[in-house]
Amino acid sequence: MKKVIFCFILCLYMLPFLGFGQKVGLVLSGGGAKGLAHIGVIRALEENNIPIDYITGTSMGAIIGGLYAAGYSPDEMETLFKSEDFKLWFRGIIPPRYVYYFKKLDENPSFIDLDFARNEDKMKLALPTNIIPPGQIDFAFMELFSPANAVAENNFNQLFVPFRCVATDIYLNKPIVFSKGDLGLAVRASMTVPFFFKPIEIDSVLLFDGGLVNNFPYDVMHQDFKPDIMIGSAIDFKDKKPKRDDLKLQIWNMMVRKTNYLIPDSLGITIKSPVDNFAFLDFERFDEIENAGYKSTLAQIEDIKSRISRRSDFDLLNRRREEFRSKSPTMVFNNIQVSGVDASQRYYVIQSIRHKSKTFDLEELRREYFKILADDKIKSLLPTTDYNKNTCFFDLQLKAEQQKPLEVGVGGYFSLSDVNQGYIGLDYRLFNNLPITIQTNIHIGKFYSSFMVGSRFNFTTKQPFSLDLYFIKNRFNYFSGSTELFFEDRRPHYVIRNDDNIQFDVSFPAKTTSKWEAGINFVNQSNEYYQTTKYTQNDEPDQTTFTAGNLHAHFEEKAFNKKQYPTEGKMVKFEAAYIFGTEKEDPGSTSSNNLKFRKEHQYIQLELIYERYFKTSKWLTLGIETDSYFSSKKLFNNYTSSLISANNFSPTVNSTIRYLPYLRANNYVAGGLKAIVPISPSAHIRLEGFYFQPFEELLST
Incomplete structure (x- = not known):
């Protein structure tokens, strides 16, 4: 026992x-x-x-x-x-469908962006702490x-x-x-x-x-x-x-x-x-x-x-x-708390979150969250939640970090051709009840040089909108742009174009990836050119100026995965404009007509651009691009000035830096197909072909 x-x-x-x-x-x-x-x-x-x-x-x-x-x-x-x-x-990477296009500043060619912050009363470089x-x-x-x-x-x-x-x-x-x-x-x-x-x-x-x-x-x-x-x-x-x-x-x-x-x-x-x-x-x-x-x-x-x-x-x-x-509750949010910024900045962030009722679901929050991140004043926004058992809703906490006040961007365009480009830009951000971004940039190159200064004012009213005011000075030298590094055009077109532009625009969001914009700009365009290729360095070029006002409105939707050479997404742009101005011509030494010329112009123009990419398989993406341009514009006094002032179809980077008469017209339709073969997430091979059809081809007589 x-x-x-x-x-x-x-x-x-x-x-x-x-x-x-x-x-x-x-x-x-x-x-x-x-x-x-x-x-x-x-x-x-x-x-x-x-x-x-x-x-x-x-x-x-x-x-x-x-x-x-x-x-x-x-x-x-x-x-x-x-x-x-x-x-x-x-x-x-934020999916293109969530990128808030209304808040994005105009794209630029910078590939290095340096932030500066005030430290001990001095602006000092703020080194990045993260790659992703x-x-x-x-x-x-x-x-x-x-x-x-x-x-x-x-x-x-x-x-x-x-x-x-x-x-x-x-x-x-x-x-x-x-x-x-x-x-x-x-x-x-x-x-x-x-x-x-x-x-x-x-x-x-x-x-x-x-x-x-x-x-x-x-x-x-x-x-x-x-x-x-x-x-x-x-x-x-x-x-x-x-x-x-x-x-x-x-x-x-x-x-x-x-x-x-x-x-x-x-x-x-x-x-x-x-x-x-x-x-x-x-x-x-x-x-x-x-x-x-x-x-x-x-x-x-x-x-x-x-x-x-x-x-x-x-x-x-x-x-x-x-x-x-x-037992997991559905993610529906009620209260929002913002930390990490001062009172006026906190109000701006909260006002930027749009929802139709007192509560909002996860998908609504996702859209609004990425909208805030698209703002150039906000560097990061860390979300955390607390579940309130009394209300059965989640309370949302957002820890915001404002972007450094000064950003310097450096970049450009570099190729085997002789047409290389340098760029430097400065953005200064004021983050308060009325956020303002002050911008200036310079492009320097043989073909294109420019200077821009301006500002954007953001308003977080019931209907958000922004006001843009810019002064832009451009210079296009198509003569030097016709020279290659290894091959030279022996008879390049001598065309130099100078623009002075004052622009005022008001913008409204349409949907997440689209916006409406309307405004007026005043431009003084001065073109120097020869109407013949038989000229010497002692000859004086013809000069045509066009001083005009431009009332315009446009709708734009853009959701690309890359700034240049996209492989996903789409872009739609429709613009309507009324232009009124004065053409003046001062003949040069090679002109057959020595009389000065003056003429008033007024016309309307409509343009629709569409671009989209379709992934057909893992190894192939197809793209389509169309451009339809219509205007009631009359010809300028001579063939060359009419071509210079005509709209330019430029489907490739190379075509933007060339004076190509056969891609210029006052009325045309154009389109093309693209085949893209990916090699890696950051590299691909693309083949593009385009067709250009003017309604009224400009011919020299």
């Missing part, structure tokens, strides 16, 4: 060790795109009924661990990481994690799976472990790779990627959850001794603290996936990376099963997941 009692007591004592109460913790390391292997690990564990009771992660491990803790299945994570939206998030704009990823994490955060009431222990993630206090160079608060913000802090993403500030602490100090947080798992056994999915970064000319590896070794990617055998099991051949940003190779994690787990599954006797039911797991997700 005593033996029976002893055996019974011994069995009771051994129950936890027999697996009936065995708790399992999953630890996920950082690793960029290599961390996608974690999804394969989770998939294999679920399929083999291995329970996951706790989860900790750093960087990419925090993203995948956070998604799993929020109730996302491996299949849902796969769909997410393969989506086009994800590709845009991690490149910081944060707006997309900030909004995405708010969208992905807010519903689960509402269910858990900001307590990470109450998520579908209790969760921890690690970020780095960059000042004290120590790890910060998140166990509560805003889940999306915590994950965002944990994956903030220096130089790639903008650092996150939480409770006045500046945070970067947790991988800098703890890239494999099994110690956090052990301290916070004390599971019976841990399973670690580790992306082992091989320690490499940096060479003298390997700056990348030198910086990496300076920043990242050495990490032990092996869980002690007494505490658990480590799965190391063979992903060394994949790059840090190889998200396009999802299937290969995930499969590496899946196969590595299956290779160790018998060892895992031998150490973990407890099993989870796959169907029950999915029902629990669905039950947790069903």
